[in-house]
Amino acid sequence: MNHKDLDVWKKSMDLVETIYQLTNNFPDSEKFGLTNQIRRAVVSIPSNIAEGSGRKNDKELIQFLHIALGSLAEVETQYLIAVRLKYVVKNEVLENEFISLNKLLIGFRNYLLKKK
Template sequence: MNHKNLYVWIKSMDLVETIYKLTQTFPDAEKFGLTSQMRRAAVSIPSNIAEGSARKGDKELIHFLHIALGSLSELDTQYLIAVRLAFIEKEDAVQEQMIDVKKLLLGFRNYLNK
């Protein structure tokens, strides 16, 4: 299975781009803190989809989709921390993007579990 053809991978790559642009506005003091954490969590999502897709079977892919879901939850929490610390203003578009990726991950997982 080629991960580059998976809609969930494409949308998670879009989320990575959004997070990189968003964190560019964070204070310099956060370069190795929240900026780094958010970027790593975002990158982990499509990376785990890709790794799981390269494995032997659906069981392994599902395992990596669960890891991607965990990274998405981390990212959501870190995003809310950044809002609470007033590094950024809450943006519905960013939250909707995260919700969309979560729905796609869950849908793909559920499809593979059948």
């Protein structure tokens, strides 16, 4: 399975771009703090989908999808921290991206679980 053909991977790559653009506006004092942390977490999402897709079986892919789900929750939490700290304003479009990607990840995981 080629990860680049998966909608869930494509959507997660879109989220990487969005988060990088969003964090460009964070204060310089956060360069090695929140900016670095949220960027690392968001990059982890498509990276884990890709790594899991390259593994030998669906069981391993499912494990990497769980890691991607955890990273997505981390990114959303860090976004909410940035909102509370007033580094960014609340963004409904971005929040809907989180929901959409979460549904895609869970749907893909559930599909793989049913294949067994």
